[in-house]
Amino acid sequence: MKKHKNIKTYSLLFFLAFTTTVFAQVRKTINFDANWQFIKGEIAGAEKLDFNDKSWRTLDVPHDWSIEGPYDRENPTARGGGYLPAGIGWYRKTFQLDEADSKKLFSIEFDGVMANSEVWINGKHLGKRPYGYISFVYDLTPYLNFGKGKNNVIAVRADNTIQPASRYYTGAGIYRHVRLVAVNKTHFKHWGTQITTPNPTAKKAVINIKTEIENGVAGTYKLQIDIIDNSGKVVKSIESQENIVAGKNNELSKEIEIINPKLWNIEAPNLYTVTTKLYSGKTLIDNETTTIGIRNAEFRAETGFWLNNKNYKIKGVCLHHDGGAVGAAVPLGVWKERLKKLKEVGVNGIRTSHNPVAPEFLDLCDQMGFVVMDETFDTWTAAKHNGEKGYNLNFKDWWEQDTKDMILRDRNHPSIVIYSIGNEIHDNLSYPEGYKTYKMQEDVVKKYDNTRPVTMALFRPANSKVYLSGFAAQMDVVGQNYRENELIAAHEANPTWKVIGTENTHVLNQWLALRDKPYMAGQFLWTGYDYLGEADWPETTNNQGLFDRAGNWKQQSLQRDSWWSEEPVVHIVRKSDNAGAGFWVADWTPNDFDTYDNAKINVYSNCDEVELFLNDKSLGSLKKPADDSPREWNVTFEEGTIKAIGKNNGKIVAQEEHTSAGKPAKIILTKSNATVANNWDDVTFITATIVDEKGIRCANADNLIKFSITDSGKIVAVDNGNIIDHEGYQGPATRAYQGSAIAIIKAAKDNGTITIKADVEGLTPGSIPVEIVAEKK
Structure with missing residues (x-):
């Protein structure tokens, strides 16, 4: 996808300029993200060509206005939507087209509008799409004006006032990319090319x-x-x-x-x-x-998943579509950073939970080598708690069109190895009547792509009897959420079934179900990252991820690293409170040194042997347990350094240590990328960490961190990963959580250096440069 530069400088003059030259060429796809007018609320007549929108806010899409907040327990999105706002938003964009292009065919492509979108061109209604996750296209040709001084106006109304509409955060508005496409009368059909190998x-x-x-x-x-x-x-x-x-x-x-x-x-x-x-x-x-990508992917009943005749375990995670502090309008750079960290843990698979994702996300999975379970819906006709007014209201009228559009759009991605047509569906799945709803969706999938198997994430199948009724026996691959022992028993009773864990927790026995059963094709952990919504106030974020919103490692990611990583790994965690109370933390700085004397320690490692040291004194060595469980020590706390050394065949191959921090003294800044280009999708993460005089992270620090930036860059969002922080993400300041916070940075110019600073009252500030580079073509 081509990116625009300096989108804030684009104006009506730009459209006059490009229309006199661009459309003389062959098919042209124009980034249509810049310079929309936006307003919240219902506005009468906003779809009309001559409507005056000069008082509206000028912005670029993708744009998620819901993430702008504020958080409020009384917001109608409630638990599912993370207590962020809902409502109506209007967008308008004015442009002109050259008379010489009047013989061409024009269309507009939206990668996703949340939700119940309606689109007009010059006051003519083009259509409505209730499902906010689906990509769609409208033909503009019959309604356009051509020639100098003749305006065209695209108007979009997005409405998610009917709540609760989802069990998890959706966002609001034109939250994905938009393109204007011009073609000759004889042309390749939109999504009309299918390539198989x-x-x-x-x-x-x-x-x-x-x-x-x-x-x-x-x-x-x-x-x-x-x-x-x-x-x-x-x-x-x-x-x-x-x-x-x-x-x-x-x-x-x-x-x-x-x-x-x-x-x-x-x-x-x-x-x-x-x-x-x-x-x-x-x-x-x-x-x-x-x-x-040229590849052969298949599922086998006896041995699980195969790629190019090599047997793999799919070590997957489920991901919702939000990017934490940026909401649903996620720059590709955010996903790059997230997928990079998931790769570090050993993840090789992604489940798009529970809806179509942005197309560039799938491009990234292609490029980075993730296999994907591409999923359509979280609900069919039956409602779910905390999302009673969701897609279930639209399924009967829209499931076929939405399924078709997802398959046509996604089918050329080599990363996709399986489709899922439902998650924990509450409809009656009895056989044969309940199976008909499944089968009609499977038939649509295979009509447009018969090269991949179809599954769904079954919900409590022992209760719904789908293993006994004949329902599961008809599935290409039997997918089940949790209750791994039920899936194991079902396969062993029906050894011709192909099986996969579509949703799994982080606990040991669920990992062993994958590790020890050759027929288990894979599993998808719930989840890869903490996600907005599905949380009870004062929490606003579901914290079951391997990583938190800000990208910080957690206990479960450290442990998963020891199970899934190909490299030697050793990680130390301790219980935060005395004598095994509290939660797991990765530091050696208690909240209260005076009352913390009994430290319960786990070491996660794939090494043959781990030896633990406290202030250079050995606390003993432990061999690797056969069941991959952590190695445990109960330690009398001493201020200083705790260190674990991992050995294979007597040779040191990995080690980690934590040192007790003193008083906060300064801020150090680090960057995920040393360079950024000036386009919407490119970002760098700046992490501000509060440290003592020796540079040790002060894990208990919660000081207010104020970020500032030179005019060559801009702060997109700030975050700290704290699931009960209600301050929002749009300003330049946030409190440290467990000693750190992040700022997500973009370039605002085409060249130069961005300087980012972080200040905390009473501490030595931090500063870091980021270079702006030319955009790759």
């Missing part, structure tokens, strides 16, 4: 390409297809003459053989680019680019 090997692959050409002007055309590897080399090119019939969809199918392909896998996610070009004579009239 059946049964490839390292020696040979056949790439099947099916593409649809629509609204054609009758004639003979040349189709050219190029296969380009990740170094930019064209590895295969074909041409053919095609007779296009006017006024209908023309489907073309091609097979291209690639010798010695670079296969896509978890360790080496090699990607290819397929360019399809359509010529009328020597004139290029349309072109399209699709990124693919």
Whole structure:
């Protein structure tokens, strides 16, 4: 996806400028994110072309106005929506088009609008989409004005006033990217290209390409297809003459053989680019680019998941679509940082819980080597607690269109290895009547993509009897949330079933269910990151993630690292309060040194042997338990340094230590990325940590940290990961939590240096530079 630069400087002059040159070219996709007018509340006549919106707020999308707050226990979103606001939001965008482009076809593509969106062009109603997670497109062509001085206005109304609409945070508004697309009358159909690579090997692959050409002007055309590897080399090119019939969809199918392909896998996610070009004579009239991976993924009843004939355990996590402090409008850089940390823990799979995600998220999974369970819905017709007025109100009218659109949009992503069509569905699943609802959805999935299996996350199947009634026996892969012993028993009673844990907790016995059962294809932990909503006041965030909102490691991520990491790992945690009370923390600085004398310690490690030291005195060595349980010590607390050393075959391979902190003295800043480019999706995380004179983190510090920044950058959000902090994320200041806080930074100029500072009253401030770099094309 192309990114815009300096979107705040774009104006009506920009649209006049690009429309005189851009649309003389072939298909052009224009980033349409900049310079929208926005207002909260119901506004009569806001869809009309001549409506005066000058008093509205000017902003760029993606935009989530709900995350701006404030938090309020009385907000109607309540527990599910994290007590953040709901309501109606209006967006308007004015643009002009050159008269020379009046013969082209124009459409507008939305990657997602939350929720119940309605769209108008020049006062003409284009349609409504209730489901806020789905991508959709509208044809603008019949209603556009062309020529100098003639305005066009896109108006969007987003309405999530009907609450509670979800069990988890949704956001509000145009929270994903928007594009304006111009094509010639003969063009490739939107989402009309499907590319598959059946049964490839390292020696040979056949790439099947099916593409649809629509609204054609009758004639003979040349189709050219190029296969380009990740170094930019064209590895295969074909041409053919095609007779296009006017006024209908023309489907073309091609097979291209690639010798010695670079296969896509978890360790080496090699990607290819397929360019399809359509010529009328020597004139290029349309072109399209699709990124693919050549791979073979399958599930086997006896041995679980296989990728390119290699057996893998899917070590997955569930992720909601919010990005913490940025809400639902998540820059891709936030996801990059999150997925990078998940990779560090050993995660190789993502479940999109429980809805379609932004398309660029799937691009990132392709690039980073995650396998994906792509999911449609959290509810069918039956309501769920704390989300009684959600998609269940729209399922009957919209499930088919929404399912179709997700599959058409997502089916070329190599990362996707399985589809899920429901999570913990409360509808009657009795067989055969209840199964019909499942089957009708599965049929739609396979109509548009028959290359992947379909599952759903079954809810308490022993209670619903789906294992005994015949329902589960019909599923491609049987997915179940929790209760791993039930799934194990079901498979062992039905050894031809393919099975996967669609949702699992962090506890040891659930890991062992995956580790020790070869037929268990994988599991998806609930969750990878803490997420907004599904929390009881004063909590606003569900804290079951491996990482908190701000990206801090937690007890469960440290332990999971010892189970899933390929590298030697050793981590020390202690109970926060005396004699085993409290919660697990990774430090050696008690709240009260005087009353803390009995420290319960766990060491998480995959090393053969771990030896623990307190102030250089050995507290003994422990061998690795066969069941991967932690190694435990009860230690009489002494101020100083606790250290664990991990050994394999007698050789030190990993170690970790914590030292007791003194009084807070200064702030140190670190950055996740040393450089940023000036586009909406690029960010760097600045972490401010309060430390003592020796640089030791003061784990109990909760001082107010004030961030400031030079005008070459901007603070997008601040956060500390505290699930009961109600101060919000939009300002430049937040309190430290467990000694630290973050600021998410973007560039505001095309070049130069951004300087970020952090101040705490009475402490030495911190400062750090971030370089602005040119955007990659």
